[in-house]
Amino acid sequence: MDDTEPLPSLNSSYAPTALGNHRVSEEEDSEDQGPLVSLLPKDSSGPLAMRYSPDDSYSLVYIIFFLMGIGSLLPWNFFITAKHYWLYKLSNSTSQGGGEEQRSDLGDYFESYLAIASTVPSVLCLILNYVLVNRLSSNVRILTSLGVILLVFVVTTVLVKVDVSHCRTQFFFGTLASVAVVSGASNLFSGSVFGISGHFPMRISQALISGQGMGGTLSAVASIVDLAVAKDVTNSALVYFLTADFIILLCIIAYLLLPKLAYSRYYMEAAGRTSAERMSDGEAAGTGSGVSIPPLQPILRKTWVLGLSVFYVFCVSIMVFPAVSSGIQSVNKDSGSPWTTTYFVPLTSFLVYNVADFCGRQATFWLQVPGPTSRVLPALVLCRSVMVPLLMFCNYQPRDHLHTVLFAQDAYPVVFNCLLGLTNGYLGTLPMIYGPKVVPRELTEATGVVMSFFLTLGLAVGSSFSVLIVHYI
Template identity: 55%
Template sequence: MLNFFLVNRLSSQVRILSSLLVMLLVFILVTVLVKVDTSTWTMEFFALSLVCVAILSGASNVLTASVFGVTGRFPLQHSQSLISGQAMGGTVSALAAILDLTIASNVTDSALAYFLTADVFILLCIAAYLLLPKITYSRFFGLFSYYMNLPDEPTDSSSSEDPVETVDVSSSKTNSPPIIPILKKVKVLAACLFYTFFISIIIFPTISAGIESVEKYTGSIWTNKYFTPLTCFLVYNFADWSGRQITTWIQVPGPNSKMLPVLVFLRTFFIPLFMFCNYQPRKHMYEVFFKSDIYPIIFITLLGMSNGYLGTLSMVYGPKVVPKELSEGTAIVMSFFLGLGLAIGSAFSSVVHLI
């Protein structure tokens, strides 16, 4: 919500660099704390950890929405690349977790490596972003003049009767974008984005990580140590990335198709499918219907791929169905509905967990 009010009050450059700087400082603090003995102040350390998580989440949201707003000024494939990159990060993280599970002998050294990696990558992000306005390709799409707060080339909107096309968005750089006209244009896409991530976060990871191998009793390393890291986290993140990547070549259904919300709603049936796997602990659903480990792997693949594909389509369509001057504000509105779906879905996952 804060993003939307800041979009015309602070330049994207300020929002992106400041959020990256905040994230870097927090990660440096956490990296230092890895080597600090917290055994004498565990409650205070826990509280500090929660504060760090909250700050990182807020800064990450500002960063994501702002960067997506900037890419909204570029051709469609750049928004798709941004969203695919997010899923690739999840895949790399899942692979790192499995590697760590295999070879790490000291949890402190493992944590230190994780946070040092974050420090380095944020520094790389800052350097890459500072180079962006200097690239000729960026200048071609008016990004450089955008950074310098110069007006874009005027667009011809005389033939349109839609209020979102004729609203004067350049009259004041201190006002927020016109929310009502934007919502009129993207309400269906925003609802699809919300519900896609609402369903996904209910299942992943609360339910999916609770599914155990039906052959766990054998005591094998596959059914005990690696089953959840592989079948839940790695498979989901890779499928999510694959679904997002597919949108680079295929964009069906279109932004105005009635099939898009239908496909999004059909994902609701993933919830009972996962619950009828070997989900533990079972409180009231006593029967395991899918008595093979192949079923949760298939379901988590379909969940991840549909999340990536439908979520990406909903997200990238939003800034493209409004005039260019509203693309950044629209991208932030779409990011808000994505975050809202995750937040409310997280709350509902606790309810589903009681079944």
């Protein structure tokens, strides 16, 4: 092979994507196992010695990681899809016990500030996660972050029935502070879980990312059901946040169950042995203190294109979702129909986007094209830039500066949100699952954290631009 175009080494956990759960024998002809296995190193000490690995009985480990994927993005999704509740709390009609929300500056810019409050601390927590990846066990990081998320959501649930009409500004900043804490903990959790999923076959990483998409879908469905069932907005929000409390608690129970399953225990113990060997090698070389933080340069050398792809995918998405997409109103709103007033935004913005996003993520289970070294992947990522002006020129209201509406039909935001979600799910998932597989096995967990950092950095930058876009419109 030409040295000028080196193919990144693929650690052996990349192989089971093509092979399913089948156990691999090193004596088998690599040509019979497909191109992925033929690229793997013949190292008997590595995970290729999987001929004794157990099966994932009843796909329990897949389901657990899918559930933890739901839990990792569920707090953010539950906050942003409770749009009617936040508008009610921040409006001038709260003291009247209901009624039509009156416009306020706090409500107009709440979602943009919500995005900023969630992503900036997330970046800091992912940096902390990278520093702690070899110093603090994944169990401590994951269970602590889940405990913090549950605590904040319980407080948020209690505040649903508290009258804040005389302290809306304090409630506004208190909510942003809660979002900041939850987002930091959520990213510590998701970065840690994605890191340990890198030690598993790729189907497990895919399960985690698909679960994140399902978290958004569940929150959108729950929001619509609550709007339909509960006539009072506070009763609706109470049931809504109680649902989030239950799912987070379920994630804690599921993670505690993970080490008891033979399939997950096999890969987690193998990862533990690799870490122990790396630490002992460092101590033998007299660099014991230097191995606490994983080396960043070899990770970036292999994954910088994939990382930038993840960054730009989520940067573009958060620019317009939900700050712009949830402000697009039906052109037939004056008809008074509940479908064009109450349900239009939850259906056309949140539900359509999240279902499409989940479908895009799930599609990577069967189709992984383009590959990790293809130039087509970053090219497709750049093409998503067109989604920003398309949604800006839909019927976003109120329009204070950009008065032109080019797409004055209700079908347009549905189509655009669907495309935004599909491309976000598919093009965002591929580089995320490729990243930990193109580095040496001992850097797998750290690479998972780095890829999560690129994702969150994209959200942070995109959320900053979303404020400018909303102001410009």
